[in-house]
Amino acid sequence: MRFHFLLTNHFRYGCFRIEDICVPIATGLGELGHIVTYGFDDDVPPWPAVNLLVENFNNPAVVDQMARLKAGPQRYCFGVVGHEDIADAAIFDNPSFPDRRRNLERALTLADFGWTIVPCEYGALAGGERMRFLEFGYARSLRHNASLPRDIDVLFYGELGGRRLPLFNALVGRGLKVEASFGLLPAFFVQDLIDRAKIVADIGRADGLRFLTPTRICAALHRGATVMSEQIDRGPLAKLYRYAAPVTIDDFVETAVAVAQSGRAPEIGQKARELFAVETSMAASLLRAMTLPLFAELAAA
Amino acid sequence: MHFHFQLANHYYGGLSQIEDIVTPVVWGLRALGHRVTMGILPQLPNWPSVVLLLEYFAYEPAINSFLAWRSDTSLPRSCVGLICTEDLDDALVMNNPEHPGRRENLLRAFPYCDFVWPIVPSGYDAYVNAERLAFLDYGYIDALRLEGWPTAQRDIDVLFYGSINERRRAVMEGLTARGLNVAATRGALPSYIARNLMGRAKLVLDMKRADPVIYTSPSRICAALQQGATVVSELFDTSRLRFLYDYTEACEFGDIVERCVDLARSPDVVERGLAARERFSRGT
Numbered sequence: 001m002r003f004h005f006l007l008t009n010h011f012r013y014g015c016f017r018i019e020d021i022c023v024p025i026a027t028g029l030g031e032l033g034h035i036v037t038y039g040f041d042d043d044v045p046p047w048p049a050v051n052l053l054v055e056n057f058n059n060p061a062v063v064d065q066m067a068r069l070k071a072g073p074q075r076y077c078f079g080v081v082g083h084e085d086i087a088d089a090a091i092f093d094n095p096s097f098p099d100r101r102r103n104l105e106r107a108l109t110l111a112d113f114g115w116t117i118v119p120c121e122y123g124a125l126a127g128g129e130r131m132r133f134l135e136f137g138y139a140r141s142l143r144h145n146a147s148l149p150r151d152i153d154v155l156f157y158g159e160l161g162g163r164r165l166p167l168f169n170a171l172v173g174r175g176l177k178v179e180a181s182f183g184l185l186p187a188f189f190v191q192d193l194i195d196r197a198k199i200v201a202d203i204g205r206a207d208g209l210r211f212l213t214p215t216r217i218c219a220a221l222h223r224g225a226t227v228m229s230e231q232i233d234r235g236p237l238a239k240l241y242r243y244a245a246p247v248t249i250d251d252f253v254e255t256a257v258a259v260a261q262s263g264r265a266p267e268i269g270q271k272a273r274e275l276f277a278v279e280t281s282m283a284a285s286l287l288r289a290m291t292l293p294l295f296a297e298l299a300a301a
Numbered sequence: 302m303h304f305h306f307q308l309a310n311h312y313y314g315g316l317s318q319i320e321d322i323v324t325p326v327v328w329g330l331r332a333l334g335h336r337v338t339m340g341i342l343p344q345l346p347n348w349p350s351v352v353l354l355l356e357y358f359a360y361e362p363a364i365n366s367f368l369a370w371r372s373d374t375s376l377p378r379s380c381v382g383l384i385c386t387e388d389l390d391d392a393l394v395m396n397n398p399e400h401p402g403r404r405e406n407l408l409r410a411f412p413y414c415d416f417v418w419p420i421v422p423s424g425y426d427a428y429v430n431a432e433r434l435a436f437l438d439y440g441y442i443d444a445l446r447l448e449g450w451p452t453a454q455r456d457i458d459v460l461f462y463g464s465i466n467e468r469r470r471a472v473m474e475g476l477t478a479r480g481l482n483v484a485a486t487r488g489a490l491p492s493y494i495a496r497n498l499m500g501r502a503k504l505v506l507d508m509k510r511a512d513p514v515i516y517t518s519p520s521r522i523c524a525a526l527q528q529g530a531t532v533v534s535e536l537f538d539t540s541r542l543r544f545l546y547d548y549t550e551a552c553e554f555g556d557i558v559e560r561c562v563d564l565a566r567s568p569d570v571v572e573r574g575l576a577a578r579e580r581f582s583r584g585t
Contacts (some may be wrong), residue, residue, distance in 0.1 A: 012489045016317055023493050035454065037501065038494045043484075149336065182312075186491060188320045189308070192327075192339055259327065 002035045002049040002297055009062040010054060010291075011040050018054050018185040019187050020215035022085050027139040030281030046301035047075035049294070053111075054081045057103035058130035066110045077298065080107050081114035082131065085211050107297060115289050118211040119236045132289040133236065136214035137280030142222040146195035152179050153260040155197035155225075157190075157216045159183035161205050162251075170253045176260055194223045199256055202229040212237045217244045221276045226269035228256060263292065303350040304330050304382075306339040310363040311355065317489050319355060321520040322386055322420070324439070327352070328444040333431030345370075348378040354414075356385045358406035363452070371413040383410060384437070385419040388516050389428075421516040422540045439519040440585030441578075447528040449500040449571070458565040459533075460493075460502035462471045462521050464488030469508055475558040481565055496528065502559055503570045505507045505530040507549065509537060517542050522549060533561055547584070548577045 005022055007015055026036040037045075044051055057063050068128070069076045082104075084091045092101040108114060108127035115134035122128035153176035156164050160180050171178045178195070181190045192199060200220035202213060212233040217240050220227045227244035230252070245268075247255050259265055306327065311319055328336045343399040345352050353449065358364040371381065385407070387394045395404035401487045411417065418437040419425045425434055449455070458481035461469055465485050476483045484502070486495045499551040501507060506564050507518065517538040525532045535557065536548035564570050 007328050007494070011315065013314065014486065015494060016491045019491055019493050023428060025496075026493075036497070037456075038497050039484075040487075147331075151338070179340065182341070184316075185341070188324055188492065189316060189339055196338065 002037065002044075002045065004045050004049050004051050005036070006040070006044055006051045006053055006062065006282045007038060008040045008065075009057055009059055009190040012058065013184070016184065017187055018083075020219050021054055021081065022269055024136055024139055024142060024215070024218060024282055025081070025115075025134070025286070027061045027141050028137075028155060028286045030141060031141065031283040042078065044069060046075050048080055048298050050077045052079050052081055052299065053107065055083060055104055055107070056097075056100065058097040058100040059100060060103045060106075061267070063103050063107045063110065066107065077294070078107075078111045078210060080104075080111045080114040080131075081134075082114060082120075082122065083118065083215070085118050085120045086125075087120060088209070090206055107181060112294055113292050117214055120211070124272050128204070130292065132291070133273055134289045135236070135239075135280070135285040136218045137282045138218075138222070138273075138277045138283040140277075142193070142218075142282075143277075144195070146196045146223055148192070150196055150198045151177065151265055152193065153177045154179075154201050154256050155201045156180040156201045156203070157191050157194075157220065158205065158213075162201050164201075165202060167249070167252055171256060174253065174257050182250045188239065194220055194225050197225050198260050198269075200225045200227045201252070201256065202230055203249065204228055204230050204250065211235065212240050212244075214240060216285050218276075220244075221269075221273050224266070224269045226259065226265045226272065228252065228259070230278065242279070243272040303336045303338070304352055304353050305346050306337070306353045307341070307345060307356070308355065309337060309341040309343070309361075310357050310367075310533065312341050314489075315357060317491065320492055321524040322355065322384070324445060325442055325520070325523060326384065326441045329440075332442060332444065345379065347376075347532045348380050351380045351415075352381055352382060353382045355384050355411075356383060356407055356412055357400075357403070359400035359403040361402065361406075362407040364402075364409060367410060368413060370499060380415050381413065382416045382418060383414040383423060385417060385423075386421065386520070388421055388423040388514070390423060391514060393511055393513065407490075420519055422486055423516070425455065426457050427548055438541075438585070439523045441523075441582040442527070443582075444525075445527045446578075447496060447500070449502075449529050449574075452571045455501055455503045455571065457480060457498065457502040458482045458497060459484075459506050459561050460498050460530075461485035461506050462499075463508070463510065463518075468511060472506070472508065479558060481562065492508055499525060499528050499530055502530065503565050504550075505532045506557070506559070506561065507532055507534040508522070508554075509535055511546065515547060516540060519545060523581075526574075526578050529571075529575045529578045531564065531570055531577065533557065533564065548581045 029036050066078050089157045113301050114131040116131050117134050122131040179193050202216050217227050228247050229244035231246040231248050327526045416433045420437050430434045458477050532549040534551045536551040536553050
């Protein structure tokens with residue numbers, strides 16, 4: 001099958017921010033023998049290609065396009081990839097993105113299926129019954145054996161913001177070398193930072209979050225970094241704590257200092273990656289997320 | 302040695318557009334056994350580490366903080382190299398009102414650099430002493446080698462590498478009118494998308510952005526060659542960079558459409574690029 005990421009709604013700088021979402025999915029689909037392409041605007045292949053739309057429809061243009069194409073004579077297939085907690089008011093009731101929730105709900109009614117990488121409650125929404133949880137896992141093609149010396153003690157993956165910045169400063173105050181990806185650095189830069197990091201810090205951007213960030217954890221694990229994740233998640237994503245050391249925000253600084261200074265971080269990261277590789281599979285997760293009758297029809301087309 | 306790319310002057314939108322320039326230098330130095338790091342935070346390593354800057358001092362705070370740092374005699378010794386990617390006399394770049402002061406600030410920076418590496422053979426020797434100036438030829442790097450798609454799956458006939466402006470759009474429309482499937486990287490796509498597009502393309506088209514431009518783009522040509530693309534380059538550069546045409550299907554502006562049509566229909570279109578990459582890997 002052909003899967004086509006239609007990323008008009010993320011052009012141009014948004015495309016940099018969703019790489020950790022798109023690339024593991026594309027890689028897993030590739031390992032299953034599917035073709036994956038990317039496009040924008042009117043580059044929307046008809047059935048039996050599958051158009052994948054990554055959520056953030058505050059601008060309604062791509063949802064309007066879905067509606068137009070769905071109403072036309074030619075058949076199209078659309079899938080929505082959800083990556084945020086729909087109960088997170090900071091995302092979906094954010095005055096900077098006033099139409100994000102409404103347009104997601106419209107998109108779900110138009111889409112043929114959806115995959116969500118955080119297991120939140122889509123079932124109550126119209127079309128939500130077609131959403132499937134897509135568990136991020138190991139993909140052999142994403143494995144990267146870093147040859148760089150791990151000379152960064154702690155890398156904060158994402159924007160620093162008011163919650164992470166005090167932790168950043170506290171670690172600097174303890175004499176550690178600390179870096180941040182700032183949320184907007186391109187992949188060639190971020191990947192280099194991960195390869196140099198003893199510890200990748202996966203700390204929530206705000207209090208009260210319910211879910212881990214599987215994209216961030218998986219990106220770091222594939223590159224053999226030791227991941228320390230804030231202990232917040234009790235749902236299906238809590239499985240990731242088998243590969244990412246759980247830590248409370250109060251204990252984070254002391255734990256990070258101890259691990260960074262122990263000299264054991266590279267070994268911990270490599271062991272975690274091996275366990276991740278044995279116990280998870282991006283390709284198998286995608287197969288589980290393709291259990292709708294639609295995919296049998298697509299495969300037969 | 303330790304080389305540290307300090308890229309804060311490109312944060313953040315500009316960082317998305319310099320991967321083709323930065324990564325060959327990073328991996329070329331690593332291939333020589335050097336340690337290379339990148340950062341945007343203000344802490345910079347002292348001598349004997351080398352701080353590498355990529356030219357772009359359009360804004361006063363960037364140049365002023367650089368000059369203040371290099372002028373502060375109380376600080377430990379540092380070493381700075383400046384990579385220059387543009388033609389000093391290209392008014393579209395150096396006198397562009399969207400980048401005020403770019404040329405003037407670059408000239409202010411030169412005396413404070415320990416060395417300068419231009420990647421286009423513009424008139425840098427008029428401003429930098431020969432003992433501090435070395436031309437940096439881009440060439441093949443094994444670490445950046447990528448594979449494209451099988452021939453049968455290449456559904457894009459021609460991929461424009463770069464932004465689309467009026468000059469390039471005329472060619473794009475000419476190609477489309479001839480029935481070719483044409484796509485563009487649009488100048489600022491992340492590499493996971495740009496590489497996907499390049500992998501799907503039979504031809505990668507390398508055109509200059511404006512008539513007055515006199516130097517071809519080594520970073521663009523090398524990025525395409527590293528992926529084994531068959532590159533159609535606009536033939537206009539008479540400088541030392543013209544050696545890159547040896548690895549492309551170079552032709553003049555007026556012949557680009559016909560050349561692309563002929564090549565896209567040629568059964569060996571993909572093999573030509575793969576053969577060019579082998580020559581590139583042996584010759585550079």
